[in-house]
Amino acid sequence: MKKWIPAASGLLAGFTAATLFFGDFSQSVKTERQSAHAKTNAEKVYVPFGEKDExxxxxxxxxxxxxxxxxxxxxxxxxxxxxxxxxxxxxxxxxxxxxxxxxxxxxxxxxxxxxxxxxxxxxxxxxxxxxxxxxxxxxxxxxxxxxxxxxxxxxxxxxxxxxxxxxxxxxxxxxxxxxxxxxxxxxxxxxxxxxxxxxxxxxxxxxxxxxxxxxxxxxxxxxxxxxxxxxxxxxxxxxxxxxxxxxxxxxxxxxxxxxxxxxxxxxxxxxxxxxxxxxxxxxxxxxxxxxxxxxxxxxxxxxxxxxxxxxxxxxxxxxxxxxxxxxxxxxxxxxxxxxxxxxxxxxxxxxxxxxxxxxxxxxxxxxxxxxxxxGPLHTQFDDKGMAYTTMFISSEIVKWDPNTGETLDRVPVQYSPGHSVAAEGDTVAPDGKYIIALNKIAKDSYLSVGPSHPESMQLIDLSGKKMEVIQSAPVNPEPHYAQMIKADKIKTISVYPKDEKNKDAVYKQEDTKIVRKGNEVHVYGIAMRSKFIFDAKAKRPDQIEVSEGDKVVIHLTNIDFDQDITHGFAINSYDMNIEVQPGQTSTISFTADKAGTFPLYCTNFCSALHQEMTGYFLVKPKQ
Amino acid sequence: MKKWIPAASGLLAGFTAATLFFGDFSQSVKTERQSAHAKTNAEKVYVPFGEKDExxxxxxxxxxxxxxxxxxxxxxxxxxxxxxxxxxxxxxxxxxxxxxxxxxxxxxxxxxxxxxxxxxxxxxxxxxxxxxxxxxxxxxxxxxxxxxxxxxxxxxxxxxxxxxxxxxxxxxxxxxxxxxxxxxxxxxxxxxxxxxxxxxxxxxxxxxxxxxxxxxxxxxxxxxxxxxxxxxxxxxxxxxxxxxxxxxxxxxxxxxxxxxxxxxxxxxxxxxxxxxxxxxxxxxxxxxxxxxxxxxxxxxxxxxxxxxxxxxxxxxxxxxxxxxxxxxxxxxxxxxxxxxxxxxxxxxxxxxxxxxxxxxxxxxxxxxxxxxxxGPLHTQFDDKGMAYTTMFISSEIVKWDPNTGETLDRVPVQYSPGHSVAAEGDTVAPDGKYIIALNKIAKDSYLSVGPSHPESMQLIDLSGKKMEVIQSAPVNPEPHYAQMIKADKIKTISVYPKDEKNKDAVYKQEDTKIVRKGNEVHVYGIAMRSKFIFDAKAKRPDQIEVSEGDKVVIHLTNIDFDQDITHGFAINSYDMNIEVQPGQTSTISFTADKAGTFPLYCTNFCSALHQEMTGYFLVKPKQ
Missing domain, CATH: 2.130.10.10 (YVTN repeat-like/Quinoprotein amine dehydrogenase)
Structure with a gap:
């Protein structure tokens, strides 16, 4: 097949406006290539903005x-x-x-x-x-x-x-x-x-x-x-x-x-x-x-x-x-x-x-x-029932037929795979499109981050005649196994629904309150773009004042029922941070064991005025 | 320039073995395209195995x-x-x-x-x-x-x-x-x-x-x-x-x-x-x-x-x-x-x-x-001194000339960028090749992971006439700023050198020991492929026995002076895990407050016999 290359090159040489020609010709070839021919590995793994992973x-x-x-x-x-x-x-x-x-x-x-x-x-x-x-x-x-x-x-x-x-x-x-x-x-x-x-x-x-x-x-x-x-x-x-x-x-x-x-x-x-x-x-x-x-x-x-x-x-x-x-x-x-x-x-x-x-x-x-x-370790399967076994010592995945024992294909991976995971690989009907090698050794694979290396996952395309490693992805320590599921099987929610039965939740600003019972302080507050309201009726609705030693219970509801508007809540130097996702109510309990003045703030960027989403936690010293 | 497309297509149509032709021709075109022409976005961001990021x-x-x-x-x-x-x-x-x-x-x-x-x-x-x-x-x-x-x-x-x-x-x-x-x-x-x-x-x-x-x-x-x-x-x-x-x-x-x-x-x-x-x-x-x-x-x-x-x-x-x-x-x-x-x-x-x-x-x-x-927030610079400012509200990066105020280019990003970071962008000599928008809102950009979305970083190519977003990467909460450094400036080590002055370190198996002083137990141990040695002279060198209430101090040295051979050390149910990177000595101190039998093991996969890298921590109950 190599003979075509000089022929094609000769053809191209006939054009004088070569640069311009390449400019557009490559576009048209690319379009046809994408439909009629194998994508490059780069193209196989690239998910352009607006599309999603499979x-x-x-x-x-x-x-x-x-x-x-x-x-x-x-x-x-x-x-x-x-x-x-x-x-x-x-x-x-x-x-x-x-x-x-x-x-x-x-x-x-x-x-x-x-x-x-x-x-x-x-x-x-x-x-x-x-x-x-x-x-x-x-x-x-x-x-x-x-x-x-x-x-x-x-x-x-x-x-x-x-x-x-x-x-x-x-x-x-x-x-x-x-x-x-x-x-x-x-x-x-x-x-x-x-x-x-x-x-x-x-x-x-x-x-x-x-x-x-x-x-x-x-x-x-x-x-x-x-x-x-x-x-x-x-x-x-x-x-x-x-x-x-x-x-x-x-x-x-x-x-x-x-x-x-x-x-x-x-x-x-x-x-x-x-x-x-x-x-x-x-x-x-x-x-x-x-x-x-x-x-x-x-x-x-x-x-x-x-x-x-x-x-x-x-x-x-x-x-x-x-x-x-x-x-x-x-x-x-x-x-x-x-x-x-x-x-x-x-x-x-x-x-x-x-x-x-x-x-x-x-x-x-x-x-x-x-x-x-x-060093055979783990076996996964494709849609034809073929088996794929990771070889820890010889650093490869071997494809073979469980019905005959015949070796069908082998692909080297870098290095020392433990598990591998195939698309829907543990089900009664694997998808057969991809398998990922979960490699234990990544040396020289990525930019070095010092003596402790990342692990490495390698994506293998199973759709061609030969298995082919098409992407390598570093990963934090340490995947021992994984499962891969078709994306459309997972149906997430984007906002927590109102829960009127939750007595810790407050959805209206006027319902916010700070309730004191002896040395316990219960706060029923709201987080919203771009403020905290702990007690709407107070002079400073975004302030919580307690006495040293008080037990403090803060219930916080995010009343921004909008996708991707998460708020955080931290009190400076009090070693705490919680999150309230859209519509969610979270509670944090702690003892006010340090007297002083402690700013509180939203830790999760939420709007142009996120920096202004602050208040104060004041702890009056014991007399 | 579009006129070239039909001409080129006409040429191609002259070949009967079209499929074969495309197969190889696309290769030759690709090679020439890569040198003479713009890469696709997929190719621009793809780093094949064997190469490294820049x-x-x-x-x-x-x-x-x-x-x-x-x-x-x-x-x-x-x-x-x-x-x-x-x-x-x-x-x-x-x-x-x-x-x-x-x-x-x-x-x-x-x-x-x-x-x-x-x-x-x-x-x-x-x-x-x-x-x-x-x-x-x-x-x-x-x-x-x-x-x-x-x-x-x-x-x-x-x-x-x-x-x-x-x-x-x-x-x-x-x-x-x-x-x-x-x-x-x-x-x-x-x-x-x-x-x-x-x-x-x-x-x-x-x-x-x-x-x-x-x-x-x-x-x-x-x-x-x-x-x-x-x-x-x-x-x-x-x-x-x-x-x-x-x-x-x-x-x-x-x-x-x-x-x-x-x-x-x-x-x-x-x-x-x-x-x-x-x-x-x-x-x-x-x-x-x-x-x-x-x-x-x-x-x-x-x-x-x-x-x-x-x-x-x-x-x-x-x-x-x-x-x-x-x-x-x-x-x-x-x-x-x-x-x-x-x-x-x-x-x-x-x-x-x-x-x-x-x-x-x-x-x-x-x-x-x-x-x-x-909503202009932050400004970065390129090698020509041009400025790039993130616009939080209009969701874009604007390129402009600080010397004239002229707007040079604009590119939309998805969505609400806070900071951006240019290659070597805070130095006296930025590189000018890339800028990354650190976006606060990622809705609809990636597979959903529930109400709490990832943040999103978008890589923008500055090398062409127009800025172009060429990759979108989700990221855990929450980048507020970043810096980008030329890879060859960072020189990592892959193994910790021996430190003969470190009195907690043990490099020879025969030097391992367990020293008891009253209710304190000091362990000078070794982690190596594929075993722990706490006291080479003991009947079970991989066992530590203490009494309930003892203060335990374990010094552990990884004597595998090999790249990427990190060992972990955990004691079951004792809520602890430490790491020893190649050549490193780590120390963990704790009180043996639970009596019983607790397996200890290497948590960081280290060899084919990693599973066998275990021992026991026995805590004798108080009489």
Whole structure:
């Protein structure tokens, strides 16, 4: 095909007004190219003003505790939504509601995000996530992109292996990465195998109340549970999770947890576990219903797998689960149907820690070992059912056919991908258009920001014959997984509706008031362009005066029912900032423990007179 | 020129293998187009893997308390660097050093970032910033992109009008947005004009010690000081700042601070103020040297300006300062030379609050009023000395000539720009290639993330005949200003050098140890791929056992002297996470107030065996 180039160049040389010619000709070629030909990578990822991205990417923020929202294909970072960590940009962790949700914690380690699902498809209503650092789970409402509930998960330590939801969001399962003594009591590590347990929690979500709830827990062996996935279609009542350290080592896991040739995939039927709970087959531990499988048999099985597997992923058709072993060169495809048959036939190879072990050969469909592909971690899928596995060590994504094991394509990524995420990749019907590699090492990829580098996400176009990396986007620490949803599935609101039942809300200036009860001061105020009104009848409606030591409760309502008119509220030197979005009422409670004169002001630019949106908080010293 | 299109199309139609032809021809055209012709906007902002952005953008994070680092022209968000707020992603606010720097505060409101300068040019060594929320200043080292010092600025409230540094970083000036009684004592607002003062602090930076220091303060009238700029070249010993609320209103500033037709620009000579301090012409207030201009005359002058000005910007040649009034339609160009002459001739119009007022007509060079341009806020400059002013209300950037007042070009932005930032725009030699509009309103620009929208930055290409918006980038709340520096000026390190003098650091495994002194436990540990070693001689080197109530001090050194190998350290349920970058030693101190068994782990993905990089923190219950 190269022969065309000189021919074309020769043609062009015939024109004397070459510059002018190029000027317009390139325009006309461009127009035709855009319709008839492949776009350049630059054009593929460019979203001109007036158009919008096609997908939302929700990337876990890891130890930042937050969720990062990106647009795809532009890979622009749209917003950081606070989940487990404080965020003064939105006042998250300062206003009473979020402060209470965060409880005793100021940060979290947000691992795997999971959209709510209906019939195995993302429904765009909620996003769930877990905190490995402080053992919590959270739910975010996607009308407002705000967290509605956080629960502590007792008896567990590090729910890394979550959250993945079942086909109709009946459950999300939170198995633990760390084994601890039941109830997290003190127990010596010499007693590890006897006293320590891994725990899987089955968490439900009440959509009406927007509340998470622990339905039951299962006391598993003291192994590390790493990743999980829920079944789909024929396997919808089942879920799978990988294990490592089945050696039950208690130190230097780098070496000691990689001794055995095989670890296990835990295969469980949550309908059966649910039934066991209904039948009372559990013990109560720290207020939780906990199934001890050694006492109450059934519903949980072990499938031997190559040592130290990391990811386990169910194919969109629900027929297979694919485990990837970071220390093994192979992906292993297991068949749910074969597993069901083996369970029915009690085709067991004995027990381990009270759990029946299936025969590897009875469940294994095929082992897939692309040449020189090293460190397979996670697998995603496209609209044709093809699999895409990240190779941490050989730094690439390998496309392969789970039905044949054939390697179809490979693309290098920079560098060391952990997870990858495909468009609608965890649903029963992936979109197949894009996959994003979540790379752990970014050295030399971007402008340096010192010894601590950003992570790197690379967008890969799946629409051509060959996979192609078309954009690289740096990202704050540290996405461990992400999900990508079609943009039109998410329906946000732009203004909070009036809530006449909310007794803290004030919508009319004349209803503002400051109520004093002993040493408590309750303020019912308004934020509006471009002033605060705490008591419309006072000489200075934008002043709050209290006495040193008073307990102060400020309710603030933003009565600008206009899109994008958010107000902030901070008191200088009082270490606080809250936000009121359009129509929203927020409350902040604190003690006036410093006497003096403290300006208060709107922290979120709201109008040309934003700078004038100020007042004073006066704290009269104790006599 | 359009006539060329049909001619070209006719030519192309002569080829039968049109598809193939386009395939390669477009390539050859593209190559030639790239050299000879305008790139598409997509191509202008696309930075392919292997190449790097040309500029760093440091955008203030406003009430997020952080600094956002972007690459230009790609407008990719590279990193969030924590400054005034906690950031668990980097352990900032948890390790002893950063915790001490943050002091009593958990958040800040980061306003104007300013690079250190040498001879009026950004030198790429340090970045300064102020905290409006809790009245602090900070300095960031650009070898490591970490904050090295934070100081509280006593006697002041809300140093909004900062930081802008002088030509050789002799000073940065921090004037306050809010007036408070001297020492922030309690005083009734009825006594505002008598007891309240604005305060300007002159802050110096000791590069060797990496310490900020308040050199002196000036007690100004109780007005709001809004923005400032340092002089350049002929005006290098001077600085300017805008004021509003010279009405000294104490409530409803939206109306009451906009009564007078004129406010002032404060023009001061910092060499003279420095001299006054040397001569002992100050009072001591809360340990600070404070000049009271009503007592010690000289060095400070007022220039009348159209009401409620916001920005004031010194031209690159240092000859003019340009004030923009958000409530006035005009930009006013003032001449430093004229001001110097008027001061020399004592051409004053009387005094205001003890400060001499210059005659407007004696200092004003010209008023510039582009047709229908409303809400001028801030002005930046290009390499030709042309000015670019953001128009908040008419949502555009206007290019104009400060020497003639002529309007040269206008470009709409979406929407309501506050500041803008040009490439090297605050130096004596701006680059002139790009300007970025920092827009306050982003509605409909990006995928919606609920009622709280991102802000929006728009990159404008200045290289063509007409300004052109070529990229739009969403950004977290909330950039109030930014500076853009040529990428090659910043020289980062990738690994912290060994520091044999640091008695907390341990570089050899055999030197790790746990030292117990009464109820104190001091751990000298190592983080390395892929394990923690707290005491190499112990049965379990990755275990720390203490008793309930012990004070625990953990020193942790990352001995992986390799680029991009950062380790984290968290103890489950103990609400802590710190980071050790390659070669770095961090310390965290806390009380073991919860008895039980708590897994500890590396939070920052570091190798294929990162998951195995764990251990246990055991807290023996009190008897």
């Amino acid at each position: 997908y939302y990417l929700f990337a876990s923020g890891g130890h930042s505790g937050q969720m990062f929202i990106y647009g795809v294909p532009s890979m622009r970072h749209i917003r950081t939504v606070p989940v487990f960590s404080q965020d003064s940009a939105t006042g998250y962790g300062w206003d009473d509601h979020s402060k209470k949700m965060l409880g005793d914690y100021t940060w979290g380690d947000l691992h795997h995000p999971a959209f709510s699902e209906t019939n195995g498809d993302y429904d765009g209503k909620y996003m769930f996530a877990t905190d490995v650092g402080n053992s919590r789970a959270a739910v975010m409402n996607l009308e407002t992109f705000t967290v509605r509930d956080i629960i502590n998960v007792p008896n567990t330590s590090g729910p890394h292996c979550a959250a993945f939801v079942t086909e109709n969001t009946e459950y999300m399962f939170l198995p633990t990465r760390f084994a601890v003594p039941i109830g997290s009591e003190y127990a010596e590590l010499d007693d590890y195998s006897e006293k320590y347990r891994g725990v899987m929690s089955a968490v439900t979500f009440d959509e009406k109340k927007e509340k998470l709830n622990i339905s039951y827990q299962v006391a598993l062996p003291p192994w590390s549970f790493d990743l999980s996935d829920a079944g789909k279609k024929i396997s919808k009542d089942w879920a799978v999770m990988t294990t490592y350290n089945t050696e039950e080592a208690t130190t230097n896991l780098e070496i000691n947890a990689s001794q055995a040739d095989r670890d296990y995939i835990v295969l469980f039927n949550w309908r059966e576990l649910e039934k066991m709970v209904k039948e009372g087959k559990y013990d109560t531990v720290t207020g939780q219903k906990m199934i001890f499988p050694e006492k109450h048999k059934g519903g949980i099985y072990l499938v031997p797998v190559a040592k130290s597997p990391h990811g386990v992923d169910v194919t969109p058709d629900g027929k297979y689960f694919i485990a990837s072993g970071k220390l093994a060169p192979a992906m292993t495809v297991f068949s749910f149907e074969k597993a069901f048959k083996a369970i029915e036939n009690k085709d067991f190879k004995g027990e381990r820690n009270g759990l029946p072990v299936l025969n590897y050969d009875s469940v294994m469909e095929r082992e897939v070992n692309p040449e020189n592909a090293l | 500029y760093y953008l440091f955008a203030s994070g406003g009430h997020s308390g952080q600094m956002f680092i972007y690459g230009v022209p790609s407008m990719r968000h590279i990193r969030t660097v924590p400054v005034f707020s906690q950031d668990s992603a980097t352990g900032y606010g948890w390790d002893d050093h950063s915790k001490k720097m943050l002091g009593d505060y958990t958040w800040g409101d980061l306003h104007h970032p300013a690079f250190s300068e040498t001879n009026g040019d950004y030198d790429g060594k340090y970045m300064f910033a102020t905290d409006v929320g809790n009245s602090r200043a900070a300095v960031m080292n650009l070898e490591t992109f970490t904050v090295r010092d934070i100081i509280n600025v006593p006697n002041t409230s809300g140093p909004h009008c900062a930081a802008f540094v002088t030509e050789n970083t002799e000073y940065m000036f921090l004037p306050t947005r809010f007036a408070v009684p001297i020492g922030s004592e309690y005083a009734e607002l009825d006594d505002y004009s008598e007891k309240y003062r604005g305060v300007m602090s002159a802050v110096t930076f000791d590069e060797k010690k990496e310490k900020l220091n308040i050199s002196y303060q000036v007690a100004l009238p109780p007005w709001s000081f809004d923005l400032s700029d340092a002089g350049k070249k002929i005006s290098k010993d001077w600085a300017v700042m805008t004021t509003y609320n010279t009405e000294e209103a104490t409530t409803n500033l939206e109306i009451n601070a906009s009564q007078a037709d004129r406010d002032y620009i404060v023009l001061f000579n910092w060499r003279e103020l420095e001299k006054m301090v040397k001569e002992g012409k100050y009072d001591t207030v809360t340990g600070q040297k404070m000049i009271f201009p009503e007592k010690h005359k000289g060095g400070i002058y007022l220039v009348p300006v159209a009401k409620s000005p916001h920005g004031v910007d010194v031209t690159p040649d240092g000859k003019y300062f340009i004030a923009s009034g958000k409530l006035a339609p005009a930009m006013t160009v003032f001449s430093f030379e004229k001001a110097f002459k008027a001061i020399e001739n004592k051409d004053f119009k009387g005094e205001r609050n003890g400060l001499p007022v210059l005659n407007y007509d004696s200092v004003m060079e010209r008023e510039v009023n582009p047709e229908n341009a409303l």
